[in-house]
Amino acid sequence: MKQLQKTVLIALLIGVVFTEKASAVTDRLVFPVLADNHSITQNSEDPRNYGWFVNSQNGFGGNFPDNPVAGPGFPFHPAEDWNRTDGRDNNGNEPVYAIGNGIIARVTSNNPNYGGAVLVRYELAQEIDFTPYFLPNTTVKELYRRGRYIIGDYIHIAPDVNLRVGQQVILGQNLGTILPDFGYRHLHFEIMVDPNGNSFATTARNGVGYYESQQKITEDGYIDPTRFILG
Numbered sequence: 001m002k003q004l005q006k007t008v009l010i011a012l013l014i015g016v017v018f019t020e021k022a023s024a025v026t027d028r029l030v031f032p033v034l035a036d037n038h039s040i041t042q043n044s045e046d047p048r049n050y051g052w053f054v055n056s057q058n059g060f061g062g063n064f065p066d067n068p069v070a071g072p073g074f075p076f077h078p079a080e081d082w083n084r085t086d087g088r089d090n091n092g093n094e095p096v097y098a099i100g101n102g103i104i105a106r107v108t109s110n111n112p113n114y115g116g117a118v119l120v121r122y123e124l125a126q127e128i129d130f131t132p133y134f135l136p137n138t139t140v141k142e143l144y145r146r147g148r149y150i151i152g153d154y155i156h157i158a159p160d161v162n163l164r165v166g167q168q169v170i171l172g173q174n175l176g177t178i179l180p181d182f183g184y185r186h187l188h189f190e191i192m193v194d195p196n197g198n199s200f201a202t203t204a205r206n207g208v209g210y211y212e213s214q215q216k217i218t219e220d221g222y223i224d225p226t227r228f229i230l231g
């Protein structure tokens with residue numbers, strides 16, 4: 001009898017593990033910001049057509065040599081900074097969304113350097129070739145060329161207070177809002193290839209989200225968010 005109970009218990013536990021895994025996989029991606037009057041089902045369209053803006057200096061791989069935050073020698077941006085259409089850092093309280101089904105890997109609030117952030121691990125429904133989504137004219141490590149795991153990092157946000165590490169989120173779920181009172185009132189959004197499905201986001205070399213070269217951005221596994229979401 002004891003043995004039977006044990007077997008049932010193990011079967012139940014295995015069932016739970018598989019159930020969680022299955023529902024965390026994502027077969028579709030959407031954008032992390034959404035225009036007014038658009039439903040989440042329309043969010044796979046580029047938000048730049050609907051009231052959002054990414055400027056060239058703070059786009060993916062952008063070069064911002066006089067950036068007062070990053071300091072000299074770290075001008076390259078591994079992410080996209082999402083602003084409303086005027087392109088200025090005057091956003092505040094706009095919701096940001098899970099780009100797919102995923103698992104919360106880190107939640108940070110009240111950080112003196114970047115405000116707050118949510119890091120989400122996403123498992124894609126199938127293995128894909130990431131190579132086309134890296135910065136052009138850079139060399140991609142073999143480790144990052146193929147796989148099915150990515151990390152999305154949402155920075156300068158106030159995370160939803162109910163988020164917990166290990167929790168599942170679904171595509172389009174509200175993860176928090178852009179901080180209205182922090183020095184950088186936009187969403188800094190990064191996507192990295194996660195070769196093993198269990199690594200944490202790397203921290204940019206100067207610690208404030210900028211790199212010394214585009215090659216270093218590629219070496220840490222960053223891919224172009226918009227091009228990747230659009231597929």
Ligand SMILES: [Zn+2]
Nearest residue numbers: 079080081188
């Ligand atoms: Zn940024």
